[in-house]
Amino acid sequence: MRNRPALKILIPYLAGIILADRFDVNLIFLWFLSVICLLTIFFMYKKRWLSLSSAFLFVCFIVIGFMRYEIDMIPPRNIDRVVYQDVGVYGTVIGSQKERSGGSSVLIDAEAFPQYNPYIRMKSKITIRSWTDDSLSERYRQGDTIGLYGRLTQARNARNPGEFDYRKFLQRQGIFGIIYLNDEKIYQLGSGGSVFLRWIDSLQRKIGAVITELSSDYETESIFRSLILGEGGDVPLDLYRAFQKTGTTHVLVVSGVNFAILAGCGYWFFNAIRKYVLRIGKYKTLLEKEIITYIPVFIIIVIYLLVANREFSVFRAFIFITLFILSVIINRDRDIFNILAIAGLIILLFIPGAFWNAGFQLSFVAVASIAYLMPYLDTQLKKTKWFR
Known part of the structure; x- marks a missing residue:
């Protein structure tokens, strides 16, 4: 790794992330430890103790990786007073997609407040999920501002050792809440975002329209949408399972x-x-x-x-x-x-x-x-x- 400095940094940084997922350490202690490491590295470098300074630099990058992961996993303020309550939510759409299991979802960078006290606010990414409506991803695009009233919940966490922890999976992406739509109505408060985002959205729709026009059937269209636009949720479930059986699902992504x-x-x-x-x-x-x-x-x-x-x-x-x-x-x-x-x-x-x-x-x-x-x-x- 003599000529690969990025790899020398990545390995300890990655080790810190892995350790942070397994152990919970106080952030103040981590900040103190990182300062001690940096001062020690500076002192050893001045004394020309290069081997020891390299070892402490390795430890320092582990601590930095640990801290970065811990900071990212800090829950938003007031989450315990807002989750599992009937809330009002408004925010900006940052992503939308069709779900392969049916329905569609919209991801928003939002503020949520309980209806009994609108002064209590929680800022977080929130997923709005419908099991039956496939049109959410088409109606609401990146940059749109939307609002709704509904019940804010969290994904189920792991209940048994080794079980997939869906809640932690979402939290690693900064998503700390889900609203499942039943009869709730979504209000569009603004559209489009910046001129550049509107142009990108228009270009995406035009490419999608060309794919639709050139495709002979829906399955062909869904494959091309997945390959070109990365819209993997459009692939029908039975077709996706056929790709799974042949071990070729990796071709259904933009790469x-x-x-x-x-x-x-x-x-x-x-x-x-x-x-x-x-x-x-x-x-x-x-x-x-x-x-x-x-x-x-x-x-x-x-x-x-x-x-x-x-x-x-x-x-x-x-x-x-x-x-x-x-x-x-x-x-x-x-x-x-x-x-x-x-x-x-x-x-x-x-x-x-x-x-x-x-x-x-x-x-x-x-x-x-x-x-x-x-x-x-x-x-x-x-x-x-x-x-x-």
């Missing part, structure tokens, strides 16, 4: 392949335009450097990131492609493990609970395995007469 194809085609197209303009003798000073080609490519992949359903595989692929482009621009060696570690660090710094998401784990393990095994397999295949 690095999408970004690689988009970036590759974009680079080829804009580089061809750049060379053509240079041949006719225009803008030589501006276009003589190949770096200019990467600017529109980067803009395209940013737009695609916002259009696609932002799962962890999408973020990993976006960060990976972005770092790869940056390494080309600044002419640095491209170590795939270091780039992968940076992508993991960026995601875990913002969402430390992401580590426990199966999509996050499979996404990174799959890419790391390919990167590790491919050079060996390539060498072995070249030794056989069939691949010479």
Whole structure:
């Protein structure tokens, strides 16, 4: 790991997150411990005790990972006075999707208050879930402001050792409440958010309309929506189970392949335009450097990131492609493990609970395995007469 500094940081930081999920430690003590570690590292570095300072730096990153996870899991203020009460809720839509088990859901960044005392407020992400209405994800888009009255509950926690803890799963994403819709009415208080978000939403709808027009049946449409837009909830349950039986559900997500194809085609197209303009003798000073080609490519992949359903595989692929482009621009060696570690660090710094998401784990393990095994397999295949 001599030339992989990001990996040296990721390993202890990740260890801290894992330990924080198993043990509960007072945050004040953790802050005190981190300060002691930093002062010790500074002292040892001054004394040129490099081995000891490296060991304490390792411990320091463990403590930082521990603290970051603990801070993210702190429940919102007044949660015990608002949950399991009839409440009023209003907030901004930050996500919506169809559910494969039926119905649909909307995720909002909201404020909730009990109807008996509107001065008690709880700020948190809240999921609004309907078991029968499939249109929530179509009626309410990112940036819309909505409100409703209903009963705020929490997901069921694990009741037996080893059982899946759905409550903790949601809390790791910052979701501390659920409202299940029966006859409750949702009021739309505002729409659209910023002009840019409205444009992204419009682009997403247009791509969806093109997919619908070109598809021969609903199953085909649902597969293409999942592959291109990341709308996996549209795939019918029986079709999804067929993919499960064949072990190919991983193809029903937006992944690095999408970004690689988009970036590759974009680079080829804009580089061809750049060379053509240079041949006719225009803008030589501006276009003589190949770096200019990467600017529109980067803009395209940013737009695609916002259009696609932002799962962890999408973020990993976006960060990976972005770092790869940056390494080309600044002419640095491209170590795939270091780039992968940076992508993991960026995601875990913002969402430390992401580590426990199966999509996050499979996404990174799959890419790391390919990167590790491919050079060996390539060498072995070249030794056989069939691949010479």
